[in-house]
Amino acid sequence: MALQQLNIHRVRNIQAASLPRFARINVCFGENGSGKTSILEAIHLLGMARSFRGTSARTLITHGHPDCIVQGAVARSGGARKLLGVQRLLNGEVSLRVQGAPARAVSELVDHLPLQVINADSFALLTGSPPARRQYLNWGVFHVEHRFFPEWQRFQRCIKQRNSGLRRDRLADRELSVWTRELAESGQRLNSYRQAYFADLAPLFRSLMDRLLPQLGELELRLRQGWDKRLSYGEALAATLASDREKGFTQVGPQRADLKVVIDGRAAEDVLSRGQQKLVICGLKLAQGQLMQDRAQKQCIYLVDDLPSELDAQHNRRVCEELDRLGAQVFITCVAQDDLADQWSQAQDLAMFHVEHGEVTEQSFGETSLDPAAAGAK
Ligand SMILES: Nc1ncnc2c1ncn2[C@@H]1O[C@H](COP(=O)(O)OP(=O)(O)OP(=O)(O)O)[C@@H](O)[C@H]1O
Ligand SMILES: [Mg+2]
Structure with missing residues (x-):
């Protein structure tokens, strides 16, 4: 391209x-x-x-x-x-x-x-809030998995409906359970696309960092999927239903996913110097470019x-x-x-x-x- x-x-x-x-x-x-x-x-x-x-x-x-x-x-x-x-x-x-x-x-x-941007604002990828990292992750999956985007749109629709059901009274129970089931299926699929992408991304990132910053300690990229990984998404939604009702929104799911860079067991943003942070960010962005070439020939x-x-x-x-x-x-x-x-x-x-x-x-x-x-x- x-x-x-x-x-x-x-x-x-x-x-x-x-x-x-x-x-x-x-x-x-x-x-x-x-x-x-x-x-x-x-x-x-x-x-x-x-x-x-x-x-x-x-x-x-x-x-x-x-x-x-x-x-x-x-x-x-x-x-x-x-x-x-x-x-x-x-x-x-x-x-x-x-x-x-x-x-x-x-x-x-x-x-x-x-496009991939590397500039002063890219630090948000490490030190900013989770949406910046979800955006990074979604960008990558979007380009290598064509089923991701329609699924993401479906998920947005379902969660909107479920959240509005959660805010209504008990009469909406039937409707709520329909949207919960749809959401569970969609979220599970979305997560599987992200997990597959992540499994390819993590080793590419590690080998890039070996070249960019070889003296860095044990480096690990972690994906938090947004709910207890021992549970299916449906089980996690069932477990939080009562508290979701109280709060009026869906608390667990792919909308809460996050990425974490860990060095020798500590969060990268807490231990790395500014220059080292920049190199980690470059590593993350270069790894995505590499993966896009490998998986999508783009x-x-x-x-x-x-x-x-x-x-x-x-x-x-x-x-x-x-x-x-x-x-x-x-x-x-x-x-x-x-x-x-x-x-x-x-x-x-x-x-x-x-x-x-x-x-x-x-x-x-x-x-x-x-x-x-x-x-x-x-
Ligand atoms: N809406 C605007 N209309 C006209 N000029 C603008 C507008 N917004 C910014 N500028 C001016 O455009 C110029 C170019 O800005 P730009 O950020 O591209 O510079 P730069 O070459 O990247 O500089 P630096 O080396 O400092 O990063 C600046 O002088 C800025 O004041
Ligand atoms: Mg400039």
Whole structure:
């Protein structure tokens, strides 16, 4: 999967940018406030219909304008090109297009343009609340298990109905038991997809961490499914029925699932330094990219903002090596043109984009090497 071209209109300080081609490794460089993150944001908008910096359209759209538009072409290697388009209006309206025709759901975009973001907000994956980790998990399962998404929608419907049944009086008992049964079946299936995904993800994550942070202690990724694992979901729902009625909502289930990274028996977020946390996050995100390739023969695109912050040169290089090894397309930001020279000196398919006051200029393209020796030899 690769982004082949991108048109940006009115995203933050980028009034208009037309980028007709990309390489596998795309470096956006420029001074603070020049618009580098805004380019990554525009790509994110194309794949997710929203920014990774909050959901408000008001902050995303260039001040004084009513809308922003991003259009792009993506292609699977050897596959047909798909044209995607997203428009966001100040009033919150969103319109999505795939091949020129209106798309109904964001999931259509996500399917065509699977994105992984590595930035300062990625710390939420370790230190934030469970929804960030469930989102991470769901993203992965969505891309490798086509039955997951319809099941997830079914589950949402069932839990909504059950919760509203729980809040009503006893007359709703029959209805409640119907929804409980449906929920139990759906939740059990959802959990089985997550468990199967997790069983493949955990060893990939461990071997990535062996390369990124070999000196780290005994590392373990754990999945909490959201209820006592000795019980079926139906049994767990039966056991909590009385208390669910009291509280007026379903307390156990896949909606409470969580992931935990444990090192030598302790929670990673409690023992790791900031840089080590960042490497664990990179490990988690790279493992998903690897698994998607292995299981779905699809590649995700990495949006990497400000990688060097918190990482020393050696670990910075290791992350870049892993990104390179994955063979995925990467969009990465840095301040000065040669900031990433050390990391990508061997990269064969590389493009550099200079960003200045919202203007984006391609510097050099394709078969380019950042290696000064190679450049001198030309
Ligand atoms: N809605 C908006 N309309 C116009 N300009 C905006 C809007 N929101 C932010 N900006 C400006 O856009 C510019 C680009 O921001 P961006 O975050 O992309 O910069 P950057 O190159 O990533 O900088 P840094 O190196 O500091 O991360 C900033 O100068 C910012 O003030
Ligand atoms: Mg930035």
